[in-house]
Amino acid sequence: CTCACRRSPRGLFAQLRADRAMGGVAASICSPCFGGAAPPAPQKAPVAYNFQGYDFAPPEPSAPQGAEKVVVEPDVKLATPPAPPPPPEPEAPPKPVPTTPITLETMQGEWVNSVGAKIKVEGTEVTLNGMAMKAHPVRLGEDGTVASVGGIWQLKGWKEEDQIEFKEAPSREVMEFARSVYWTRATEARMQQWTEQMSGLGYTGSSTNVLSRGIEGCMPGSCDAKAKIVDCDDKQRDKEELALLNKLINEYRLPGLMKVPPRKVIPDFSNRGHTGLSVEHVHYLATSFKEKGFQVRDGNKGHDVPVLVKQPRNSDLGQKSIENWRSKVKDEPGFPPMEHYERLFKQDELFTSLGNGHFNQALNLFFCESKSIYKDAKYTVGADSALKEAVYQGVTAVVLKPDIPLRERETISRLLNSKREYKWNVREDGSVDILDAEEDTSTCKQFE
DSSP states (O other), rough: SSSHHHSHHHHHHHHHHHHHHHHHHHHHHHOTSSSTTTOOOOOOOOOEEETTTTEEOOOOOOOOOTTOOOOOOOOOOOOOOOOOOOOOOOOOOOOOOOOSOOOHHOOOOEETTTTEEEEEEETTTEEEEEOOTTTTTTEEOTTTSEEETTEEEEEEEEEEEEEEEEESSSGGOOOOOOOOOEEEEHHHHHHHHHHHHHHHOOGGGGGGGGOOSSSOOOTTTTBBOOOOOSSSOHHOOOOOOOOHHHHHHHHHSSSSSSEOOGGGEETTGGGGGGGGOOOOHHHHHHHHHHHOOOOOTTTTTOOOOEEEEETTTTSSSHHHHHHHHHHHHHHSSSSOOHHHHHHHHHHEEEEEEEEEEEHHHHHHHHHHOOOOSSOBBOOOOOOHHHOOOOOOOOEEEEOOOOOOOHHHHHHHHHHHHTTTTTTEEOOOOOOOEEEEEEEEOOOTTTTT
């Protein structure tokens, strides 16, 4: 050994005494030369290298075996809680109801009413869902302010800003207890609400083209579209309503099919919320018959099958239907003359329509050779043999028993309207097959 303890005599003596007292193990522990073994060569620190495109860093030296590993926790700060949402802005106070007079200028532009109609006013002419209401212009009072829209709506006044209240009555004398109908100025948001509402009420597929409809309530606004929208799957709802319509018609129908002349038909009291028909739509159909020719039904193609009730004249609903229609014809010019219907009212029996009422009254315009409200001309059959047969003999119809209750009549009328786009078959025995009907989303033609 060449260490200092071996070169010095004093150190050698001390080492020998220690070896005797504690043995070689103690000497090897205390000796800087590890008991005579050569000390390990010092290790060079690893060097980091850098080659082109690659970096190499040596691993950190590991702790000696048996040493306790010290884990240094990172300094993690607690997450800052999200800031509370700002308080909602207080709603603006309602604007005061306008007190300005409602003049013809006020009425100009586009509106949506509370029973589902899109309305446009230009001058005194009122357009309902794209159809000019020739018989019902804006009427002014003696003071120059608006009094009514024809014989349909009587002006009551402002309801709120951009909303006007009308009373659904033929004259101001009887408007007090009539139902209110509200006109709201058409904005983008309001039109979106209107579209969603009408879709929920069944105005989809072919029903979106309201001027092509040929049955009761065929146009939003000419029927009451204020009904609540059922919150359920559309297809499931359609299936259930078709099943209900099929059930009611088959339950109350008379055996077989009948050809019923249109001169024996008036609207049922239950039909379209007891409001009757639209004179403009009756003339629209008559004009279509005249210009395009009458389209005969073939299978499930062509015009709708009328659904009628065979009604004794002296029954309760028979009398209500007569009085309701008599009042309608008297108040609204443009329908066939009252003398035409009075001849029917003297007979013991008549037929009231739950579906296709506009269609039958359009044929009556030809029977009476009435004057068009759109053109300076009369409706004449001419050489159209199919039209002649429909006018004088009628078309095949499903006829229901007179004892069908009022509620069921209303349901059938409503479903015939909202399920108009479904093509259903009528068998020769008068039974109908609606359950497997398929939706036709193509545009209807004439009164199909």
